[in-house]
Amino acid sequence: MTQIAHAERDHALLSASGAHRWLVCTPSARLEDTLPDTESEAAKRGTLAHEIAELKLQKLFSGLTTRKYNAVLKKFKAHELYEPNMDDHTDAYLDYIQSIVHSFPSPPFVAIERKVTYDHIAPEGFGTSDCIIIGAGKLYVIDYKNGQGVPVPAEDNPQMKLYALGAFKAFSLLFPIEEVHVAIVQPKVWDQPSEWSLSAAELLAWGESIKPIAQQAFAGEGDYVVGEHCGFCRARNTCRARVGQLMSVEDKAPLKPPLISWEEVGDVLRRADGIVSWYNSLKKLALSEVLKGGNVPGWKAVEGRGSREFADLDAAFAYLKEKGIDEAILYDRKPLTPAQIENSLTKKVYKELLEEPGHVISKPGAPTLAPEGDKRPAISDQVKPEEAFSEPVGS
Ligand code: SF4
Incomplete structure (x- = not known):
């Protein structure tokens, strides 16, 4: 090191x-x-x-x-x-x-x-x-x-x-x-x-x-303390304290019911959330190590799924048109999303030209599970998201 x-x-x-x-x-x-x-x-x-x-x-x-x-x-x-x-x-x-x-x-x-x-x-x-x-x-x-x-x-x-x-x-x-x-x-x-x-x-x-x-x-003294602050720590992927906490499993008492409770569901989801992103980062780290010639026992680098691309796009399309292929088959003309247009036009122009005249309607996203500390208000079947947010933006 x-x-x-x-x-x-x-x-x-x-x-x-x-x-x-x-x-x-x-x-x-x-x-x-x-x-x-x-x-x-x-x-x-x-x-x-x-x-x-x-x-x-x-x-x-x-x-x-x-x-x-x-x-x-x-x-x-x-x-x-x-x-x-x-x-x-x-x-x-x-x-x-x-x-x-x-x-x-x-x-x-x-x-x-x-x-x-x-x-x-x-x-x-x-x-x-x-x-x-x-x-x-x-x-x-x-x-x-x-x-x-x-x-x-x-x-x-x-x-x-x-x-x-x-x-x-x-x-x-x-x-x-x-x-x-x-x-x-x-x-x-x-x-x-x-x-x-x-x-x-x-x-x-x-x-x-x-x-x-x-x-x-x-x-450099004191105890390693795992928490939200680990998110941008350079050691987050291989820190023993964090790995230990992510992988730890509660002791299983023998007389517990066969189905886990909602409380346990909440706990498992919270832990799994951290594990998924940590697992992906750890895989990236291990890949770079084996590509450098290092040894990560049980793992190796292989070629991923390949892709195709045109050797010369202009030449290929010109040739296809010459052969009578209709241009409509070659291009996919799609309108940009409001977010993409906002990005290109800048927030101010987007607001003036699209949001304020009511050309953009804000639609609620599909319900998604979020941690309790999330800033968005909680919704339930009693308050349907479409009822809560049905006003056009800027009206
Ligand atoms: S990843 Fe490890 S060293 Fe970094 S803040 Fe978390 S517990 Fe501390």
């Missing part, structure tokens, strides 16, 4: 984004540090969206010329991971920051993509805060999130609190800070940013309270 040296890391061992994990499972930070950091396509797309957001803020606050701005934006838009809705979403982030800036009686201090250190709380702790605004005794720490898979609320968010502690450390001698406001702009999840506030005294007290946990995490 490779031990990544501290100097090679571009993030802190006790990173702010991983705090929700190392604060609960203290040995996880050191364990993750022994594993390669592979960046997913979603993470790369998030980086691109962040760069666009930063560029827009620079134009607004740092005097970036329109010419330079347009040139860089054009380059970003030509990127293979660029999506038209990135423009919309980063505009929403920009609008939010402007609304905060304009809420001050006089222009506040604004820092964009500022490195902050919170090493007085967590050893060697540092991170980059997307936007810091300070004025009139208030500190704002604002973060942009491009993802849609996992909603990240601002409330009690340790990443945001660590950034706030770093900002407080850096700027409280220059500016008095009494109130701390944190906000997460996640346009793919929420129409409005998620906001949360606390007093500076409460923030500092929280910082003090986590110091011993951070020391333990830095030393």
Whole structure:
């Protein structure tokens, strides 16, 4: 296993984004540090969206010329991971920051993509805060999130609190800070940013309270604790504690009824949910290991099902037409879905042209089983989904 040296890391061992994990499972930070950091396509797309957001803020606050701005934006838009809705979403982030800036009686201090250190709380702790605004005794720490898979609320968010502690450390001698406001702009999840506030005294007290946990995490000590925080842990597929929990089976007492109860059904479903995604990730990991020449006893890599493709599509179609094949047989002309059109047109244009005039009707999805903590309201046969959501969108 490779031990990544501290100097090679571009993030802190006790990173702010991983705090929700190392604060609960203290040995996880050191364990993750022994594993390669592979960046997913979603993470790369998030980086691109962040760069666009930063560029827009620079134009607004740092005097970036329109010419330079347009040139860089054009380059970003030509990127293979660029999506038209990135423009919309980063505009929403920009609008939010402007609304905060304009809420001050006089222009506040604004820092964009500022490195902050919170090493007085967590050893060697540092991170980059997307936007810091300070004025009139208030500190704002604002973060942009491009993802849609996992909603990240601002409330009690340790990443945001660590950034706030770093900002407080850096700027409280220059500016008095009494109130701390944190906000997460996640346009793919929420129409409005998620906001949360606390007093500076409460923030500092929280910082003090986590110091011993951070020391333990830095030393790699403590117990492995499995939970929702395992989701993005680099060790999630092969962590013994997690595998043990996923595979554990309740002891079977001899005199139980032959059929399992609904309570047990709930428990089995909850466990199986984790097992399915873990099993798929573990298979991917094992495949890459055997392809590298490694040995995973009982498993080997084989060729999957192949596919056919045209050697030269244009030439093949021209030939078919020449042979009298009707073009209608060769093409499948299908209208795009509202979601696909929204993606191409941007949210704003889609709303104006399709949603507001009532061209799009919102239809409920088929009932699906979700964990109790899911944000959607529960439905049952007493309230039919089509009765609950029969209004056209925008009416
Ligand atoms: S997978 Fe979960 S239990 Fe294992 S190290 Fe990571 S956070 Fe801890």
